[in-house]
Amino acid sequence: NAGVTQTPKFRVLKTGQSMTLLCAQDMNHEYMYWYRQDPGMGLRLIHYSVGEGTTAKGEVPDGYNVSRLKKQNFLLGLESAAPSQTSVYFCASSPLRGRGTEAFFGQGTRLTVV
């Protein structure tokens, strides 16, 4: 029962370093999302994908890039990390949209940029 798996779970980066967060889902879902969660801000959508090979910008896309080369994987990249990107990152997936369709979340990645 893997569901949505995120790696890594924790990471500390220095300002200017780059890294890639990996999200993998084994439920054959079409939609995948990357959110960040900050105190008092709730979950904010960074980028999302409606299918293999497609990506779209969310609410806060600046400083991030994504790729969806395989249906089951959605990668989030930080090219030059900044302290403002310190956050908890959640990946989610859902099947083709229908009324009441549930989104499933990974366990989160806690990223600190120093």
Place this chain on the structure above:
Amino acid sequence: RKEVEQDPGPFNVPEGATVAFNCTYSNSASQSFFWYRQDCRKEPKLLMSVYSSGNEDGRFTAQLNRASQYISLLIRDSKLSDSATYLCVVNAVLGNEKLTFGTGTRLTIIP
């Protein structure tokens, strides 16, 4: 104005009491509505979907008022295990559908 607004709380409620949360949304074209629950340092999980006719799941009742653009969640006979943050979630169909989250309402049930 935020797309989805919630009272952040915290709500501190004695065990056994009834507690209600409201959430307002700004996009009148929104199609789907949900309540998610998030425990401390954990991922959000679906609590229940919200339908126009209202729906109930055990001690939890969700209501939708499209005219006033708000959603409510009622928890009856609250348990210690209900302590969590409750997230109001709206799906606005804008070509490609995406979920928009409220900031969450923190609930603590007091013994």
